[in-house]
Amino acid sequence: MLEFFGLESWSTALLALTAGTAIGFVVGLVPGIGGRTGLILCLPLATFFPPYEAAIFLFSMHAVVNTSGSIPNIAFGIPSSAADMATIIDGYPLAKMGRAGEALGASLSASAIGGVLGALAFLLAIPIAQPLVTSFGPPEFLMLAILGIAMVSSLSQEGLIPGLIVGALGVVASTVGVDFRSGEARFTFGWLELWDGVGLPAIVCGLFVIPEMLALKPFDTDSQKRATTTSIADVARGMLVTFNHLRVVAVSSWYGIVIGFMPSLGSSISAWLSYGYAARTTRTEIPFGQGAIAGVIAPEAANNSKEGGAMIPTLFFGIPGSSSMAIMMGLLAFVGVAVGPNLLDWNRDLGLSFSLAGAVILSNLVVIPMFLLVIPTLVRFSSIRREGIVPFAIALSIMAALIDTPRIITVVLIAIFAVIGIGMKLANWPRAPFILGYVIGDMAEASWFHTQQIYGWKVLQRPLTIGIALFIVGWLIYVVRSRPVLHIPGPRIPTLATSGGLLVGFGVVILTAFRSINLAGRTFPVAVSIFGAALCALIAWLAFRSKDDPPVEELAHVWIAAIAILAIPYFGLTVSSMAMAVAMLIAGGANIYKSILAALAFGALQFTLLAWLFDIVVEREIIGRFAWRFLGF
Amino acid sequence: MRVLQAFLVSFAAILTAAPASAQADLAALEGRTVRLVIGGSPGNDTDRYGRAFIEGLKAVLPGTTILAQNLNGGGGALALVEAMAATGTGPITLALTHSTPVYAQIFGSDLAVYDLNAFHWIGALTNNQRVLAVRTSLGVTDFAGLAALDRALVAPASGTAAEIEATLVAAMTPLRLHIVPDVDDGLRATLLMSGDADVAIGSQISLVPLIEAGQLVMVLRLGSAGYPPGLDAVPTLRDLARPEISREIIGLTESLNNLGRLVLAAPATDPAIVEALRLAFDAAMAHPATIAAYEGGDLVLAPTPGAAVEAAMRGLLGNASAREVLVGYLACGEREGGAADEDCSRP
Structure with missing residues (x-):
């Protein structure tokens, strides 16, 4: 038996599985690390195991990163990826209602079921792997992109037109950077750092984290405060809630598996498509976007199931199913495991396929007690007073963005997106469509280009393409008929300011495109910008004529956050974060000495992570300039 | 087969190296910090070659601090721009890139915002095959x-x-x-x-x-x-x-096809340091630590010394016709x- 699975001993395999799961759990907890970086950090540990056990270690580690990643998402509203945002939309409002335990439990069981289904799909794919992988090409990717854009309506409970505008803005943001099809650098405005596009963590930080944190309400009552503590019983109740939504779990897992095995499709698409599906088909007491539990279950199931889907092309054909799997392939080679059709061959390495599927299944189960063990303690942190959370959550989110792109431009982008995010928050516009547009925009443009180049009119001979196209048409007809389109979701002044600002933004994009980008490179962003600008003008006109004017939401500490962000290029993140923390804590009525102590402790931790663990040269240089010399070193 | 290839490369390097003078020249790097700016994301092919090279560099330069920094973007251009900005003082800055920036400069692309002629070629880590x-x-x-x-x-x-x-x-x-x-x-x-x-x-x-x-x-x-x-x-x-x-x-x-994953020293690098870096490159590529890292990473060990890379690049970049x-x-x-x-x- 051991020989079939290619293992040296059961005990080593079990150790690899447990160690991988435990490390993956910790990696997921820290915002900014994520699966890809985590894999690289774990490689030295993998080399302690024999080859197949090392593979089990790596897959176990990677399989549970998303599971524990939901803890900072739900409990603190801190995301570090586009997929995380889909969980946060409903998970964080649930935590604010004092139902963090329930949301985390639902996320845990949905993740586990998704992970197990993904691994089973991987095993079931063994006899049909090749036709499965090759049935999808650029035309089908294009249709899926259009389907994703159509899903914007599902993410726009507040209003269809604002949702479409925000989605268009996300698509335009996805076109920033070097376009290797036209050979043009688009909308980089002289910043070489933008050649690779706008970093998603900066977008998420500016557009979501900062506005949400500044709008966080203090606890009104003691009972509300007590509700943010949780127990294993709360989590267990949440785990059971998932079983009331088995249809959502199954369909979301299916999305994850299918998107996972399609090479070159961003994995976060599955989280968003499944969220869209849940929002469209599930009736809930609490609306989606405000704390619907199915809004947590769907992306979490998709997130974990996609690993099994991505394993199909990666392990059987050496075609990475995702960017993480591309790194995984390199690491597998490093530990001495060859991937390819040998993993389909009974006489060669088929046993390894079973070992790895088993590792993914077991790690998704082993992680459950780990999760239950830490949750009550971790969630207790979310019961800290608002003033105690806000500066640190903002600083952690900025840190995650700086780890992703350690350049000053990251701070500039955070500032820009924070202004846009605050505008949208005050105007009550949905912000999730931005991420969907951003994730899908590049895929849509590339797939359109490849479809034209390779297939031309022959695309009409592909039944799968036609099938998806017909589904999209039916879906759009349903959406337009089923809900009011000309609706202003928020107060007039913020709506006018936001739509006016974005109208100018789209105008700048169009002018820049015509001035400095060739025809091939500008067609797509200009077309989307014209669409976005037209809708901005329409909603501004509607807001101008509107008689409804609901009250504007209040934000706190905006100026402290703004000054702190603007100070980062001059004083570094550590110093600025500490200053922001002290200012916000004192402004919130905290004791001065305790505030300084908390800020110093946080600053020390942050600097350790930034300057040494992640070797952020910028931070070290800035700190060096202001502190090292001051201390006489 | 790759082990045999690696062994032959090591053997050739040992035969051609002049140990005493090499030690003397490597002393120029003693106590310094060498920063390798890798023009690729963590885990991609360029990064894997860079990390394997660093293993050898650390082994042959025990008194030198070796740092690696990933700076992906612009098809490898960002790493070159970063290295171009390095001054003669402070850390010794190396850039690791691939063929794309070379093609970009040859064909006059707008994206070639660097001048490869200004750099010092330290060596090529592999063959593109x-x-x-x-x-x-x-x-x-x-x-x-x-x-x-x-x-x-x-x-x-x-x-x-x-x-x-x-x-x-x-x-x-x-x-x-x-x-x-x-x-x-x-x-x-x-x-x-x-x-x-x-x-x-x-x-x-x-x-x-x-x-x-x-x-x-x-x-x-x-x-x-x-x-x-x-x-x-x-x-x-x-x-x-x-x-x-x-x-x-x-x-x-x-x-151009023969030279893969190019290591360049910043234009401001002192000539004596450049020579020391080339010696360190040759020694590192022949060192068992590098060979083991290449073996482990399933990488192709077929390096080219700096002088040969420079001659080839002069032929490509300096020949206008x-x-x-x-x-x-x-x-x-x-x-x-x-x-x-x-x-x-x-x-």
Whole structure:
């Protein structure tokens, strides 16, 4: 038996599985690390195991990163990826209602079921792997992109037109950077750092984290405060809630598996498509976007199931199913495991396929007690007073963005997106469509280009393409008929300011495109910008004529956050974060000495992570300039 | 086989090295900090080569602090820009890049915001081992059969370098290629397996899984040296280029294919330090730590010393007339996909 699975001993395999799961759990907890970086950090540990056990270690580690990643998402509203945002939309409002335990439990069981289904799909794919992988090409990717854009309506409970505008803005943001099809650098405005596009963590930080944190309400009552503590019983109740939504779990897992095995499709698409599906088909007491539990279950199931889907092309054909799997392939080679059709061959390495599927299944189960063990303690942190959370959550989110792109431009982008995010928050516009547009925009443009180049009119001979196209048409007809389109979701002044600002933004994009980008490179962003600008003008006109004017939401500490962000290029993140923390804590009525102590402790931790663990040269240089010399070193 | 290759490389390096003077020159790096700016994301091919090189560098320079920094972007340009900005004081800055920035400068791309002539070439970490492979379901197993097909072959290009190389192949040989740019490795493999694409140009190691699966067969080598012995029977570009194509230009194209993952020192680097870095490069590439890291990472150990890289790059970047001809070939390949009756050798 051991020989079939290619293992040296059961005990080593079990150790690899447990160690991988435990490390993956910790990696997921820290915002900014994520699966890809985590894999690289774990490689030295993998080399302690024999080859197949090392593979089990790596897959176990990677399989549970998303599971524990939901803890900072739900409990603190801190995301570090586009997929995380889909969980946060409903998970964080649930935590604010004092139902963090329930949301985390639902996320845990949905993740586990998704992970197990993904691994089973991987095993079931063994006899049909090749036709499965090759049935999808650029035309089908294009249709899926259009389907994703159509899903914007599902993410726009507040209003269809604002949702479409925000989605268009996300698509335009996805076109920033070097376009290797036209050979043009688009909308980089002289910043070489933008050649690779706008970093998603900066977008998420500016557009979501900062506005949400500044709008966080203090606890009104003691009972509300007590509700943010949780127990294993709360989590267990949440785990059971998932079983009331088995249809959502199954369909979301299916999305994850299918998107996972399609090479070159961003994995976060599955989280968003499944969220869209849940929002469209599930009736809930609490609306989606405000704390619907199915809004947590769907992306979490998709997130974990996609690993099994991505394993199909990666392990059987050496075609990475995702960017993480591309790194995984390199690491597998490093530990001495060859991937390819040998993993389909009974006489060669088929046993390894079973070992790895088993590792993914077991790690998704082993992680459950780990999760239950830490949750009550971790969630207790979310019961800290608002003033105690806000500066640190903002600083952690900025840190995650700086780890992703350690350049000053990251701070500039955070500032820009924070202004846009605050505008949208005050105007009550949905912000999730931005991420969907951003994730899908590049895929849509590339797939359109490849479809034209390779297939031309022959695309009409592909039944799968036609099938998806017909589904999209039916879906759009349903959406337009089923809900009011000309609706202003928020107060007039913020709506006018936001739509006016974005109208100018789209105008700048169009002018820049015509001035400095060739025809091939500008067609797509200009077309989307014209669409976005037209809708901005329409909603501004509607807001101008509107008689409804609901009250504007209040934000706190905006100026402290703004000054702190603007100070980062001059004083570094550590110093600025500490200053922001002290200012916000004192402004919130905290004791001065305790505030300084908390800020110093946080600053020390942050600097350790930034300057040494992640070797952020910028931070070290800035700190060096202001502190090292001051201390006489 | 790679172990034997590595052993031969090490043995040759040991024979050619002058230990006493090398030690003396390496002393110039003692106590300094060397920063390698890797023009690739963590975990990608360029990064893996860079990290393996660092293993050897740390072993041969125990008194030197070696730092690695990933700076992906602009097809490798950002890392070069970062290194260009380095001053003579402070850490010694190296950049690790690939062929794309070289092509960008040769063809005068707007994205070439650096001047490679200003850098000091420290060495090349591998050989690109570029090949052209055809899908077996096409029923053709050699170049002649491929050229005889009466249609343009769909060639998805994974990356700028592959796109340019495919275009040059179209210009220099009788093949007609319909090149589809910006297709990543995964999609390229899917298109080949589904029959929607016909040929692929890439490093042979990246195509091995599909070749072993019986999906592809290699029909052309783009470089001239450093391939595994099993590929000796596969013809080279020199064998198959049209007779009217300049042999000098073919030689330049081959030399670009022979040099993979280039290590450069910042323009402001002191000449004595450059010499020390070249010695350290040679010693590191022969060191067992590097060999083990290459072995472990399934990387191709076929380094080229700095002086040889510099000579090749002078030939490419400093030869204006050769560059002009290459640019002409590129335009010709783009125009017709290398149509059978197109004579790309004419100005």
